[in-house]
Amino acid sequence: MxxxxxxxxxxxxxxxxxxxxxxxxxxxxxxxxxxxxxxxxxxxxxxxxxxxxxxxxxxxxxxxxxxxxxxxxxxxxxxxxxxxxxxxxxxxxxxxxxxxxxxxxxxxxxxxxxxxxxxxxxxxxxxxxxxxxxxxxxxxxxxxxxxxxxxxxxxxxxxxxxxxxxxxxxxxxxxxxxxxxxxxxxxxxxxxxxxxxxxxxxxxxxxxxxxxxxxxxxxxxxxxxxxxxDPIAPQGGNGGSSPEPSNLPGEDGQKIDPKSYMDCFGTLPDIGSKMTITVYVQEPAPGLPFNVGPNSVGHTAIGLTKTYNGQSITQVVGFYPDATGKSKMHAPSRILDNSDLEYNVSIQYDVIASSFNRIASFISDPPDTYDAFSYNCTNFVVDACKTGGISLPDATGNMGLMQTGMVPGALGSSIRNIGNTGNTNTSGGTTGETHGPCN
Incomplete structure (x- = not known):
């Protein structure tokens, strides 16, 4: 035709x-x-x-x-x-x-x-x-x-x-x-x-x-x-080079040793403990189907909580580039503490010890490279959950003209489409303080 x-x-x-x-x-x-x-x-x-x-x-x-x-x-x-x-x-x-x-x-x-x-x-x-x-x-x-x-x-x-x-x-x-x-x-x-x-x-x-x-x-x-x-020089002019990528939510947080964070869960026994995985999404434009907005491109973080006889350990972390400026587009990766991160939607899963430990193990040894388009914070959280048998709602969205990939905006919209159920929160909040490393 x-x-x-x-x-x-x-x-x-x-x-x-x-x-x-x-x-x-x-x-x-x-x-x-x-x-x-x-x-x-x-x-x-x-x-x-x-x-x-x-x-x-x-x-x-x-x-x-x-x-x-x-x-x-x-x-x-x-x-x-x-x-x-x-x-x-x-x-x-x-x-x-x-x-x-x-x-x-x-x-x-x-x-x-x-x-x-x-x-x-x-x-x-x-x-x-x-x-x-x-x-x-x-x-x-x-x-x-x-x-x-x-x-x-x-x-x-x-x-x-x-x-x-x-x-x-x-x-x-x-x-x-x-x-x-x-x-x-x-x-x-x-x-x-x-x-x-x-x-x-x-x-x-x-x-x-x-x-x-x-x-x-x-x-x-x-x-x-x-x-x-000149090829579209930013204001102030710098010889026409491309502009700096926008800041990522939480990128100024503390860089951590993810293994020391995950090892803390070993201080509580698996038998008799309640274990949950929570995925937090800061949407680019809260409540709107946009992949950029007031919160830049948004961010996806993952939280793990283990509770035993009134004792509880929670660690909330995120996957980021270990670079500044244009190098952030493709760079070595780093894990940051996402304490007190504001989020717009979240989804929580109760898991058994084997699933919880596999997710913690994945976070302990994260992929070496961050790429804004092929492996970003959302890819990381989706893969971490997958190791524990959790399939998150669809996180695939528009990343640019004729290019799709996993983005916080798409994941946030998919969670919103589920609505307020027992394991979703569309009212937002703050992650609170994480436990931190265990020596």
Whole structure:
């Protein structure tokens, strides 16, 4: 089945719907690039004259006219002008902002504000952005800062679309026609510090081409180069290197010798003891299905408790990278004490001594390497529980464009879906003090 005509039709329908909220433009011009007036070339002076007459041009907006770019499109053109500030995605300041100026089909000048954000995983791994393999999101706003729509690119090809979130269950009519596409709710913070909630459709046809050639002004390059021909330098500038990964919840905690912590349980006999395993999740955005949020990417910790005749030992630990800065993405591992960690949901299991001891043994000798995508804190807890015969709720979620893996947000959502039962807590709390090492 040839899906390209269907995809193009769905995209045009979405764009037309997005533009009904902006009655001052022709629907064909809701995205950049788009249909532009063919009566002649738009000059920068015409753009400046129009901009100065707009009410939005006065309060707090500085346009970098010196670095304005004219982008050809057919027999006409449009202008891209840099703006100050950086959006924030995955807890990282990244991306850049531009305003596009073009003529609509009536010859009138209109503007579109663009937030251009590379995918965090792509950006942190490569450290630079190129048109040929751009992977990320482009958000398009009207002159009143209303989100109209957007595009998602993977490896330089359009792989999805963005629309404003309705706050309701997403329509799935399109999914019946294009079963390899899925809608997700997500969020980012724009350069003005405003949280933007949006919906995005990501499709598995990464090779899909919508007819725009990046070298001819149609792909990611049509949104302009990063400032100063540089790969999206963070604020303050550092030669264009990729930004620092965001801090992990609890990463400033005390590094421990996990074996000395687990050996403490040997001070109480197995026979006659009650033993429990508790998994604690600090969600990125508590109660929301996002994998990034106010709590960064979130965190998953594991707690072990053994009680005998009124004596109780509890140890709560977490799996972290033993590194700082960009090296945290892939680094030697370390185990930290997660005392007093705030969590949003938890799930608890009563276990027998053999299961408890196998889990403690796994924690005593953890994997040597932490990787943000292939083996993180959630992978560690899932594997620890598995050694004791515990299958946790599904922890698989979206880690970035076209990439899935185990993440705290997905595990937290799965626990919430179970609801408040005898072994789940969706009200949150604090882990409290752990016992610490035994000498």
């Amino acid at each position: 040839n899906r390209k005509p269907i995809l193009l039709t769905l995209l045009l329908l979405l764009l037309a719907a997005a533009c009904r909220k902006d009655t001052t433009i022709n629907p064909d011009n809701s995205l950049i690039p788009g249909k532009t007036d063919t009566s002649g070339i738009l000059t920068l002076q015409q753009v400046k004259d129009w901009f100065r007459k707009q009410p939005v041009s006065n309060p707090g907006i500085t346009m970098d006219w010196a670095n304005a770019e004219s982008i050809p499109r057919g027999s006409s053109n449009y202008w891209l002008v840099p703006m100050p500030g950086q959006p924030e995605l995955n807890g990282i300041k990244q991306g850049y902002r531009k305003t596009a100026f073009l003529r609509d089909s009536t010859g009138s000048i209109i503007s579109r504000h663009l937030d251009i954000i590379p995918d965090a995983a792509y950006f942190q791994r490569k450290g630079k952005v190129t048109t040929a393999d751009f992977t990320g999101r482009v958000f398009i706003y009207n002159n009143n800062k209303q989100l109209l729509a957007g595009r998602i690119y993977v490896n330089g090809k359009q792989a999805g679309e963005i629309k404003p979130s309705t706050g309701e269950h997403l329509h799935t009519d399109a999914l019946q026609l294009v079963e390899d596409c899925q809608w997700h709710d997500s969020s980012y913070t724009d350069a003005d510090g405003v949280l933007v909630i949006y919906s995005e459709k990501i499709c598995s046809y990464s090779s899909y081409d919508d007819g725009f050639n990046p070298t001819e002004g149609g792909g990611p390059g049509s949104f302009g180069n990063p400032p100063a021909e």
